[in-house]
Structure formats: structure tokens, C-alpha cells
């Protein structure tokens with residue numbers, strides 16, 4: 693893969709001091725200059741094992757950031773998690789899989805991957821938001837001890853939704869934000885992809901749907917993909933936010949026994 697221009701950082705008034713670039717207050721610098729640094733960093737991606745999703749994401753889910761697949765019930769969020777996990781595990785990678793809805797089905801996994809690959813899945817069921825907190829706090833140790841290659845949280849917000857109410861919204865939002873901050877830190881520090889799923893609720897926004905947790909998961913997710921389903925069981929994946937891809941790019945896929953495959957049936961959405 694060719695190197696991508698991932699960051700263009702412009703510092704105003706920069707001074708080079710003992711090998712370190714330091715930004716300084718404008719008025720403190722006599723020789724005022726504008727220096728633009730181009731950092732060429734190769735963005736690594738992990739294949740989803742689903743051709744249309746890889747096409748959508750230019751090769752797969754990005755390492756180092758949180759990717760969030762959101763959509764209504766039945767839109768295919770869990771299937772995406774199992775599909776990507778199956779692909780990583782079959783290639784010998786290890787997956788930390790946090791399941792807050794008892795949705796992970798070994799049977800479904802083995803429809804897509806071989807039985808041996810299941811050994812590479814570190815599955816943790818969580819049943820309340822505090823347990824989810826603790827599990828996410830302990831993830832870094834697991835990542836270091838086991839050499840985890842992918843983290844999945846399906847769903848990030850179902851237990852949040854059970855806990856949040858009119859009186860505790862601020863506190864519970866902070867907890868959610870802290871979980872996402874921890875996940876984001878692990879993604880960055882260990883250069884691995886974090887895949888989360890997000891439920892939605894009806895709103896009066898543009899497309900009538902809003903993410904549970906609203907701005908908190910939106911802020912922390914550097915890739916947001918909206919999943920939807922039509923009456924012919926065709927799924928659509930659409931980029932809602934991405935660091936380097938245009939909003940609105942979309943692909944169609946179908947859920948089959950073998951996994952998620954290309955669909956040519958556009959149908960009605």
C-alpha cells in the first residue's frame with residue numbers, strides 16, 4: 693500500500709531546539725515563520741473479510757482508531773463483528789471480544805471460519821455497565837499479555853442505555869466517554885483496530901436516526917459506518933464519518949451462511 697498523507701500539521705512560529713520541534717507564543721519569537729510539516733505515515737488496515745466492506749473502507753478497518761458500525765436492530769452490526777473477528781482469527785490473529793448482549797454465536801462464527809479459529813477469540817460477556825467499565829480498564833493487560841490484534845465491543849451502548857436516566861445522564865456519559873477514551877488509547881498505543889457497535893433511536897434529524905450516546909461515541913469514533921436493511925434482506929453500509937473517505941460512499945452486501953458477501957440487488961432503501 694502506498695504511503696498516505698495522514699497528517700498535515702501546521703505550526704505557526706516554530707523553533708527547532710535540540711532536536712525537538714517546539715511551538716512558542718507568536719510574540720516571543722523574533723523570527724516569525726510558518727513551517728508546515730508533512731508526516732507521511734502509512735495507515736494500516738485490517739481486512740473485514742467482506743469484499744464490499746473492504747471496498748468501502750479502502751482495504752478494511754483502520755488500525756489505531758475506533759470504527760463504529762451503527763444501525764437499527766437486524767441491520768447486521770453483530771454479523772460485521774463476527775465476520776471481521778473470523779477473518780482476523782483465521783489468519784492467526786487474536787481477538788478480544790466484549791459481548792454485552794449475548795449475541796456472539798460460536799455456531800455463526802464457525803459458519804464463517806474454521807473451528808480452530810475460535811481458539812483465537814477471547815470472549816468476555818458483560819452484564820452491566822460497571823462490568824463493562826472494569827473489562828475495558830483491564831483490556832490493556834490482556835492486549836499486552838496475549839498480543840491481541842483486534843478489539844470488538846458489541847454493543848458499546850446497550851448497558852449504557854439501561855443505566856442512563858434523567859438524573860444521572862452527566863455521570864453516565866462521563867463513564868461512557870472514559871471507556872471510549874481508554875479504547876482509543878489502546879488502539880493508538882498498540883496500533884490495532886477497535887470495532888464497536890452502536891444502537892440508534894428515532895430522532896428528528898436528517899435521516900431520522902440518532903446514535904445512542906449521541907455526541908460521545910460520535911466524537912471518539914474516527915470511522916462511522918451506518919448499516920441499514922431493505923425489504924429484500926440486502927444491507928447497505930454507508931460512510932457517515934471518516935478521516936480520509938467521503939461521507940456518503942456506500943456499498944451493498946448480503947448476509948449468507950458463508951459470511952457477508954457482495955450484493956448487486958440495489959432494491960429500495
Ligand code: ATP
Pocket residue numbers: 763764765766767768769770771772793795800803891947948949950
Ligand atoms: P441487534 O441490534 O438486534 O443486535 P444487529 O444489527 O446486530 O441487530 P445482526 O444480528 O448482525 O443484527 O443481524 C441479524 C440478521 O442476520 C437477521 O436478519 C438474520 O436473519 C441474519 N442472519 C444471521 N445469520 C444468517 C445466515 N446464516 N444467513 C442469512 N442471514 C443470517
Ligand code: MG
Pocket residue numbers: 769770771793795846
Ligand atoms: Mg447485534
